[in-house]
Amino acid sequence: MRPVDTLxxxxxxxxxxxxxxxLPDHSVAIDGGRxxxxxxxxxARSQFQPAHHVQLAQHxxxxxxxxxxxxxxxxxxxxxxxxxxxxxxxxxxIWPLERALVNERFVYDGTRHAAAEMLRAGITCCNDMYFYPxxxxxxxxxxxxxxxxxxxxxEFPSSYATDADDYLRKGLRTRDALxxxxxxxxxxxxxxxxxxxxxTLSRIAMLAEELDLPVHTHLHETDAEIAQSVQxxxxxxxxxxxxxxxxxxxxxxxxxxxxQPDEIALLARRGASVAHCPASNLKLASGVAPVAALLxxxxxxxxxxxxxxxxxxxxxxxxxxxxxxxxxxxxxxASALPAWQALECATIASAxxxxxxxxxxxxxxxxxxxxxxxxxxxxxxxxxxxxxxxLVYCAGxxxxxxxxxxxxxxxxxxxxxxxxxxxxxxxxxxAGASWQARIQKQLSVRPx
Amino acid sequence: MRPVDTLxxxxxxxxxxxxxxxLPDHSVAIDGGRxxxxxxxxxARSQFQPAHHVQLAQHxxxxxxxxxxxxxxxxxxxxxxxxxxxxxxxxxxIWPLERALVNERFVYDGTRHAAAEMLRAGITCCNDMYFYPxxxxxxxxxxxxxxxxxxxxxEFPSSYATDADDYLRKGLRTRDALxxxxxxxxxxxxxxxxxxxxxTLSRIAMLAEELDLPVHTHLHETDAEIAQSVQxxxxxxxxxxxxxxxxxxxxxxxxxxxxQPDEIALLARRGASVAHCPASNLKLASGVAPVAALLxxxxxxxxxxxxxxxxxxxxxxxxxxxxxxxxxxxxxxASALPAWQALECATIASAxxxxxxxxxxxxxxxxxxxxxxxxxxxxxxxxxxxxxxxLVYCAGxxxxxxxxxxxxxxxxxxxxxxxxxxxxxxxxxxAGASWQARIQKQLSVRPx
Numbered sequence: 001m002r003p004v005d006t007l008x009x010x011x012x013x014x015x016x017x018x019x020x021x022x023l024p025d026h027s028v029a030i031d032g033g034r035x036x037x038x039x040x041x042x043x044a045r046s047q048f049q050p051a052h053h054v055q056l057a058q059h060x061x062x063x064x065x066x067x068x069x070x071x072x073x074x075x076x077x078x079x080x081x082x083x084x085x086x087x088x089x090x091x092x093x094i095w096p097l098e099r100a101l102v103n104e105r106f107v108y109d110g111t112r113h114a115a116a117e118m119l120r121a122g123i124t125c126c127n128d129m130y131f132y133p134x135x136x137x138x139x140x141x142x143x144x145x146x147x148x149x150x151x152x153x154x155e156f157p158s159s160y161a162t163d164a165d166d167y168l169r170k171g172l173r174t175r176d177a178l179x180x181x182x183x184x185x186x187x188x189x190x191x192x193x194x195x196x197x198x199x200t201l202s203r204i205a206m207l208a209e210e211l212d213l214p215v216h217t218h219l220h221e222t223d224a225e226i227a228q229s230v231q232x233x234x235x236x237x238x239x240x241x242x243x244x245x246x247x248x249x250x251x252x253x254x255x256x257x258x259x260q261p262d263e264i265a266l267l268a269r270r271g272a273s274v275a276h277c278p279a280s281n282l283k284l285a286s287g288v289a290p291v292a293a294l295l296x297x298x299x300x301x302x303x304x305x306x307x308x309x310x311x312x313x314x315x316x317x318x319x320x321x322x323x324x325x326x327x328x329x330x331x332x333x334a335s336a337l338p339a340w341q342a343l344e345c346a347t348i349a350s351a352x353x354x355x356x357x358x359x360x361x362x363x364x365x366x367x368x369x370x371x372x373x374x375x376x377x378x379x380x381x382x383x384x385x386x387x388x389x390x391l392v393y394c395a396g397x398x399x400x401x402x403x404x405x406x407x408x409x410x411x412x413x414x415x416x417x418x419x420x421x422x423x424x425x426x427x428x429x430x431a432g433a434s435w436q437a438r439i440q441k442q443l444s445v446r447p448x
Numbered sequence: 449m450r451p452v453d454t455l456x457x458x459x460x461x462x463x464x465x466x467x468x469x470x471l472p473d474h475s476v477a478i479d480g481g482r483x484x485x486x487x488x489x490x491x492a493r494s495q496f497q498p499a500h501h502v503q504l505a506q507h508x509x510x511x512x513x514x515x516x517x518x519x520x521x522x523x524x525x526x527x528x529x530x531x532x533x534x535x536x537x538x539x540x541x542i543w544p545l546e547r548a549l550v551n552e553r554f555v556y557d558g559t560r561h562a563a564a565e566m567l568r569a570g571i572t573c574c575n576d577m578y579f580y581p582x583x584x585x586x587x588x589x590x591x592x593x594x595x596x597x598x599x600x601x602x603e604f605p606s607s608y609a610t611d612a613d614d615y616l617r618k619g620l621r622t623r624d625a626l627x628x629x630x631x632x633x634x635x636x637x638x639x640x641x642x643x644x645x646x647x648t649l650s651r652i653a654m655l656a657e658e659l660d661l662p663v664h665t666h667l668h669e670t671d672a673e674i675a676q677s678v679q680x681x682x683x684x685x686x687x688x689x690x691x692x693x694x695x696x697x698x699x700x701x702x703x704x705x706x707x708q709p710d711e712i713a714l715l716a717r718r719g720a721s722v723a724h725c726p727a728s729n730l731k732l733a734s735g736v737a738p739v740a741a742l743l744x745x746x747x748x749x750x751x752x753x754x755x756x757x758x759x760x761x762x763x764x765x766x767x768x769x770x771x772x773x774x775x776x777x778x779x780x781x782a783s784a785l786p787a788w789q790a791l792e793c794a795t796i797a798s799a800x801x802x803x804x805x806x807x808x809x810x811x812x813x814x815x816x817x818x819x820x821x822x823x824x825x826x827x828x829x830x831x832x833x834x835x836x837x838x839l840v841y842c843a844g845x846x847x848x849x850x851x852x853x854x855x856x857x858x859x860x861x862x863x864x865x866x867x868x869x870x871x872x873x874x875x876x877x878x879a880g881a882s883w884q885a886r887i888q889k890q891l892s893v894r895p896x
Contacts, residue, residue, distance in 0.1 A: 078830075079837045085782040117828055282777035283841075285784070312841040313828065322770070329730035334533040336733070379877040380565055380761065382526075383884040385891070389527045393731075393760040398846035429827040436831040443833070 005407060006030040007050035009041045010061035010373065012387045015363040016347050020340035022387045028061060030369040033407035038363055054402070058377035060387050062343070063362050064124025064146075064370035064403065065316040066350035068275040069216075069254045069304025071130045072139075073102075073110030075117065076435045078308035080443060086222050086284040093443075094309060098131075100442045103159055106435065107132040111139035113432040116416060116425055117314045119145055121397035122372040124405050127252070127275075127304070127354055129189045129216060131160040134174040137184050144410040144418055146370060148354050150189025150216050151175060153204065155197055164200040168207070175211075183406065185356065187216035187252070193237035194225050198244060205245035214250045214355050216275075217241075220263075221255035222286050238263050247272055252353045254304065255280075256294075257287040264290065264297050273300035273353035276345070278322045279313075280306035291323060292331040295341065302350035303342075316346045317397045324392055339392035369407040374399045453855060454478040455498035457489045458509035458821065460835045463811040464795050468788035470835045476509060478817040481855035486811055502850070506825035508835050510791070511810050512572025512594075512818035512851065513764040514798035516723040517664075517702045517752025519578045520587075521550075521558030523565065524883045526756035528891060534670055534732040541891075542757060546579075548890045551607055554883065555580040559587035561880040564864060564873055565762045567593055569845035570820040572853050575700075575723075575752070575802055577637045577664060579608040582622040585632050592858040592866055594818060596802050598637025598664050599623060601652065603645055612648040616655070623659075631854065633804065635664035635700070641685035642673050646692060653693035662698050662803050664723075665689075668711075669703040670734050686711050695720055700801045702752065703728075704742075705735040712738065712745050721748035721801035724793070726770045727761075728754035739771060740779040743789065750798035751790075764794045765845045772840055787840035817855040822847045 006029070013026040015038060027044035029037040037044070074094075081093035107130060118126055128136050129150035140147035151171025153164050161167040171189075178184045188204045188211075190196040196204075196217075208215050219237055220226060229237045238259075241247050249271035256267075256274040267274065276289050294301050303323060305314045320342040327337035337345075351361025360370045374395055376384050381399065384390050403411035410416065416423040454477070461474040463486060475492035477485040485492070522542075529541035555578060566574055576584050577598035588595035599619025601612050609615040619637075626632045636652045636659075638644040644652075644665075656663050667685055668674060677685045686707075689695050697719035704715075704722040715722065724737050742749050751771060753762045768790040775785035785793075799809025808818045822843055824832050829847065832838050851859035858864065864871040 076831060079833045079842065082834070082837045082841065083776075083783050083786040089782070113827065113830075120828070279773060282773035283782065285776040285780050285782035287780065288777055312837070322773075325727060325730035325770075328531075328733040329736055332733050332735065334537070334731070334733035335531050338531040377877075379561065379873050379880075380568070382561075382877045383524060383881055383887070385527045385884070385888065386530070389530045389760070393530065394527065396844055396846065398844065425827050429825075429830045432827075433831055436833070439831070440833065 001049040002047060003049045003051070004029045004031040004036055005050065006052045006054065007044060007048050008054045008056065008061055008371065009044065010056040010059050012060045013038060013363060014060055014062040014343070014387060014391070016063055016344060017362040017364055019344070020388070028363060028369070028371065030407045033368055035363060035365050035367050035369050037365060056373050059373045059375050059401070060391060061363070061371055061373050062391065063347045063360065064372050064405065065122050065346045066302070066354070066361060067118060067123045067126040067305055067314065067316060068252065068302030068350040068353055069277055069306055070114065070126050070128050070314065071307030072114035072126060072128050072136060073107040073130045074307030074309045075114040075314070076106065076110040076432055076439065078312045080439065081309050086286060087224060089284060089310065097439060097442055098158070101438060102131055104132050104135045107135040108139050109431045109435065111136040112142060112428055114308065114314055115140050115143045115145045116428045119143060119403055119411050119416060120400065120414060121315050121317065122374070122400035122403060123314065123316055124370040124372065124403060125356070125360060127187065127216060129191070131158055133171060134177060137174065137178050137181070141181060141183060143416060143423065144405050144408055146183040146360070146405055148185050148187055149174065150187050152189045152191060153200055154191045154195050155200065156195065164196065168203070185354070187214045187354070189216040192218035192225070193240055194228060201241065201244045201246060208250050214252055214353070215246055216252045217254065219253040219256055220258045223258055226258055238266065242266065252302070255286065255289065257281050257289045259290055264293055264299065267299045268297040273302055275302045275304040275353065276323055277304045277306040278319060278326050280310040284310055288326060288330045291327045292333060292336040295337065300349050300352050301345050302353040303346045315397045317395060320346050320392050339389045342392045343388055369404055371404045372400055373402040375401050449497040450495060451497045451499070452477045452479040452484055453498065454500045454502065455492060455496050456502045456504065456509055456819065457492065458504040458507050460508045461486060461811060462508055462510040462791070462835060462839070464511055464792060465810040465812055467792070468836070476811060476817070476819065478855045481816055483811060483813050483815050483817050485813060504821050507821040507823050507849070508839060509811070509819055509821050510839065511795045511808065512820050512853065513570050513794045514750070514802070514809060515566060515571045515574040515753055515762065515764060516700065516750030516798040516801055517725055517754055518562065518574050518576050518762065519755030520562035520574060520576050520584060521555040521578045522755030522757045523562040523762070524554065524558040524880055524887065526760045528887065529757050534734060535672060537732060537758065545887060545890055546606070549886060550579055552580050552583045555583040556587050557879045557883065559584040560590060560876055562756065562762055563588050563591045563593045564876045567591060567851055567859050567864060568848065568862060569763050569765065570822070570848035570851060571762065571764055572818040572820065572851060573804070573808060575635065575664060579606055581619060582625060585622065585626055585629070589629060589631060591864065591871065592853050592856055594631040594808070594853055596633050596635055597622065598635050600637045600639060601648055602639045602643050603648065604643065612644065616651070633802070635662045635802070637664040640666035640673070641688055642676060649689065649692045649694060656698050662700055662801070663694055664700045665702065667701040667704055668706045671706055674706055686714065690714065700750070703734065703737065705729050705737045707738055712741055712747065715747045716745040721750055723750045723752040723801065724771055725752045725754040726767060726774050728758045731758055736774060736778045739775045740781060740784040743785065748797050748800050749793050750801040751794045763845045765843060768794050768840050787837045790840045791836055817852055819852045820848055821850040823849050
């Protein structure tokens with residue numbers, strides 16, 4: 001009998017790798033934060049002596065979901081810019097609010113709020129882009145959540161940094177400060193081609209090689225930004241990034257709503273990934289990304305929630321379902337993006353887009369144990385003919401009852417926990433609510 | 449002090465009429481199943497002496513949601529036909545399963561399962577179309593839910609009826625049998641123009657006038673059905689219905705995905721309504737209904753879930769959010785279908801489409817008290833700048849904690865109740881699950 005830290009025995013294990021597989025009555029053994037074995041429960045009982053044995057008689061056990069694009073701190077601005085197009089949403093609501101309010105505390109409180117929401121929704125890793133990334137990382141760390149922190153770069157000053165060099169300098173300093181944190185990794189995160197100059201983008205291309213980091217940027221979200229680029233740079237944004245050496249397997253192009261066939265082919269050829277954020281793209285009336293075509297050509301499609309100001313929920317169950325439905329409706333092909341593939345996008349493909357495919361995104365021996373348990377016994381998820389269909393088309397984040405990150409339980413019965421202690425969700429919500437009056441005041445003085 | 453049955457005091461009351469209104473710290477007084485008053489809570493305390501006083505300190509109180517299109521009994525078939533287009537979904541999965549399995553018990557068990565799911569999701573009234581409508585009605589009645597039962601008509605035989613006359617005869621007999629049921633009303637429900645002949649449609653047009661009933665039918669769901677109609681009848685289905693006298697203010701056209709501008713104008717001119725089922729339309733790759741254009745021209749747009757075999761959840765919170773997002777994405781106008789209008793579609797517009805606008809769909813004095821309480825205090829719905837935005841873009845059915853139908857509480861803390869008794873949700877789910885083996889067996893013998 002081999003001693004292990006934890007044995008989780010579930011009605012079904014959905015390992016993601018191998019593809020479209022459901023393992024009934026299987027167990028996952030965890031030791032030292034990693035997956036030590038995946039095997040039938042009957043066998044597991046005779047082979048392992050776990051310190052903790054968790055029994056999930058009515059649950060599916062799946063890899064934690066990976067949110068490939070978020071601005072977590074914007075949880076504080078949830079619902080402040082509804083029913084507006086991207087340009088007005090940014091210029092009239094988000095940027096003025098951010099100029100007036102964003103500081104270290106805003107980022108910490110907002111990110112912690114978002115991390116709590118994400119963990120309770122089965123998201124174990126978030127790829128974040130925002131000001132004060134060190135504060136964001138601290139918030140994720142405090143809740144035991146894995147994060148990928150963007151070394152953000154913009155040409156425009158903010159309370160956080162004065163110019164592109166200053167952004168990069170501060171971001172790289174954050175990377176040094178957090179080098180020993182096991183749950184934190186980094187991207188270079190130029191905000192978008194329309195907010196970052198050629199010189200900065202070139203420098204980022206070099207840094208990405210030098211430091212072995214993914215590049216996380218908004219791209220081709222709206223027609224307007226493409227037209228503006230053609231006017232200012234004589235080329236579409238993707239071609240401009242390519243000219244500057246950024247279209248590689250390191251690139252995570254967020255949104256990618258407006259793509260021509262040759263652009264899809266370029267992304268495929270270079271091994272770049274796309275972060276598909278269907279709720280945000282619809283809500284801001286940006287359009288619908290050509291997901292069926294991207295997948296057909298072999299582009300890695302990850303799923304992101306975007307920030308709460310344009311979504312308004314950080315919920316990858318919602319994005320999986322919406323992406324699967326929308327791909328069918330947009331391509332007029334009911335077999336487009338079937339349930340198992342939507343689940344792949346939100347797990348292994350999102351991990352891959354962040355350079356984490358060897359560490360997370362599937363339930364395989366040797367990977368870190370980022371796991372979620374979804375209760376499928378409720379009336380709303382019955383009858384259950386196909387576990388993966390049920391997870392994508394039927395279940396909601398409210399059915400996630402337990403979550404582990406690197407083998408540590410962080411959600412138990414929908415409560416946040418660290419070790420034996422419960423984290424008070426009410427106090428996290430209250431810290432967020434304390435910002436509401438200030439934001440409300442700021443909204444009331446806005447000119448429109 | 450006026451004695452009343454119940455006083456509900458809520459942090460916010462969202463009455464729907466007047467439009468886009470939120471009443472903070474208001475109360476709703478209920479007497480004899482009807483709304484007796486809507487007034488500030490401070491005033492209500494001094495005017496009413498309620499037998500029961502319900503305090504909802506962190507909740508929005510809204511009218512019950514009205515599901516304008518469902519096949520409730522199909523809950524038993526949830527997830528049996530994923531990732532297939534409508535024609536194959538019907539021919540290869542649904543019709544064979546129905547031929548083999550549907551009987552009185554199937555309809556009662558399936559409808560009770562669906563009614564439980566809907567009530568827990570804040571749906572207080574369902575417009576249903578299925579075989580054995582009397583069994584469906586009994587299931588709704590048993591859970592205290594309001595229903596609109598379709599007097600279904602098809603030319604094709606089933607275990608329920610032999611031909612169109614037999615369907616109508618049995619449906620009308622059901623109407624007679626349930627005449628005294630206060631929560632039951634009826635529609636004439638010719639399944640679709642492609643399954644019902646001219647003679648039957650003409651007879652239904654006459655019956656609708658004679659009996660003062662709405663007409664509930666699938667219409668223009670797919671391009672293929674329109675092409676087929678042009679070939680067989682020399683005309684598009686809507687024009688054919690119009691020729692047969694069915695395009696009136698009584699018509700509830702379900703789906704209406706494919707509409708030409710003159711067809712939208714015709715629906716508007718006649719005062720007909722559309723039941724928009726966005727999840728089902730996307731999932732079956734039927735397309736996207738032109739909701740922004742319909743609303744702009746004044747057509748009443750109701751929301752429906754469709755059946756669980758094509759959705760796979762009976763959840764109008766999901767449909768509201770999806771419809772609001774999709775209308776923006778499809779029209780490339782971020783101001784299309786704002787949150788308050790999505791909430792109107794799922795309440796007063798759906799009630800209107802069923803001829804129930806004087807009885808339900810808003811919180812107004814004299815209307816029957818179909819009410820739902822949504823808890824907005826959770827982290828996921830914080831901060832809350834705009835209650836209506838929060839309900840549509842952010843909250844989920846899991847935040848519905850209490851539901852009343854005609855003044856009787858049917859959901860308390862997410863448990864189903866009738867008077868002082870709790871209804872065992874587990875036994876409802878189990879009755880559904882008992883069908884699973886039979887359905888599974890049937891699926892395993894299907895030819896594909």
